[in-house]
Amino acid sequence: MRFYEFESKQILKKAGIPLPKSHFCKTADQAAAAAFEIAGPVVIKSQVLSGGRMKAGGVKFADSPGEAAEHARAILALPINGLMPVGVLVEEKRAIAQEYFAAVTWDGRAKKAVIIFSDMGGIDIEEIAEKHPEHLSRTHFSASRPFSDYIAKNAVAGVGVTGNDLNALTRIVAGLARTFLDRDMTLAEINPIGKLEDGSIIALDAHMDMESEAARQHLDLLKELGVGPEEKRQARPPTQFEIDAEKVDSADTRGVAGNLTEFDGNLGLIIGAGGGSLTLFDAVRAAGGRPANYCEIGGNPSVSKAANLTKLICAQPGVEKIAVMMNVVSNTRVDIVARGVVKGCIEAGFDPAEKIAIFRIPGSWEDEGFAILKKYGVPYVDRTVSMDEAARMAVENTKKKA
Amino acid sequence: MAMFIRVDIDPSVQQDPALGKRIAEVCPVDIFKVADNRLETVEANLDECTLCDLCTIAAPGKVTVVKLYR
């Protein structure tokens, strides 16, 4: 769940991180009033969940309330990468002596949280990593232990910052890291952090991304920010396929059959179980397959729920076959899923024996499940066939004409 | 239309409304309903049968759950 800059800054403010004066505005008149209140040069920034704002004309500077209103009017009508802004942030413009970069995120390889810090803020961090690696530090830390300021200090000192700047930046980075941990963020970034001409240091731009699954743990924060429970804030607006899958999942409280992401392949996936979705999705790709979707099933979805998801996936243009695969299941019943996918295929007008490339769900009630699959001629395998091998079989079967 | 499960109710159950009510209550997936004091199956829910046997335990010999795929 991504946050707009103005929301990210409210989150930073709660962490005690110093910020420039700013006002979130929805109209040009509000922007003029905000600029009047700030009483000095301002920057007007589009509040849109997309990068490239500056390049697209979504960031402008103004020296008067009238100019601020004019820019706000233009920015409010300007789509950026197809997205309309929800408002503008009118912020005091400060003279910057030096810019820094700080981000906290997860390092999947190290399986730890990491602070990335640079004394070259304001530009693309990938570019710094590539061209100026000596200006970038990576400091890993454990998310299971209380965060200590010395970790933040190591991150800042790692690029040679000393003295008062080290102390001020340590406070900011420590606040950012604690926010990251306390609020289940997947990314907490300030770019740039600005050192002003008077020596003080403030956060000039911010980007926060919360783990979607954790959103319900932070309803207090979301309520405070005015984020509605229906808002997903993903990287792109959901497709109709994804919206319909969400409806299937939410229409029935029994189990999970959703969290679907659309891709443009020809193999529909009904996958899940304890990390099985990601593993199986990767296995299909590694075998040269082109998934039509990612999804997650588990927690023993009802027959009708599994059937409705199957129908939906089968109905997508370009889906030639579907693969039904899970890790070994204990709390999901093999026979219930088997009934659901067979029924879904038939109700969508397909022969399950042809449409299902492979069924690989071993586990509880598998004998009943396999009896159903056998009756309908669906190719299935048990736990003696690995998930990788099942994915490969699915890809091979899809190559045969559906 | 149910594809996997059929549930047969012995006609004698209809003479015992209390038994019919008990059968309807024990089923976790609403496969039974009582209408006009008669126990009936709900066609739309039949394939949701969990094969838990609670109905057959509640009314031994009076309800039969048939797996159509066997």
Ligand code: SF4
């Ligand atoms: S076996 Fe269980 S789920 Fe099936 S009809 Fe009987 S009570 Fe309902």
